Amino acid sequence: MINCTDFMVEIGNYLDGDVAAEVRAQIESHLAHCQTCQVVYDSARKTVKVLTDCGSFDLPDAIAKPIAEKVMAKIRSAT
Numbered sequence: 001m002i003n004c005t006d007f008m009v010e011i012g013n014y015l016d017g018d019v020a021a022e023v024r025a026q027i028e029s030h031l032a033h034c035q036t037c038q039v040v041y042d043s044a045r046k047t048v049k050v051l052t053d054c055g056s057f058d059l060p061d062a063i064a065k066p067i068a069e070k071v072m073a074k075i076r077s078a079t
């Protein structure tokens, strides 16, 4: 069984999917009954998601919007 300290050590790897199946199972069973780690896991997961979403969107709005509008104008004039 792992404790909260072990969980904190492994959470980064766990979020990356970079843990052995055995460790993953232990983390999940700890999460199932530890409210503190559930909260930590939840906020860590959200932070990672925000960072990942930003990383996958490489065009800033100021550039993407005029392009989208030009494309839309073309589509509109073609129909």
Ligand SMILES: [Zn+2]
Residues within 6 Å of the ligand: 003, 004, 005, 007, 030, 034, 035, 036, 037
């Ligand atoms: Zn815990």
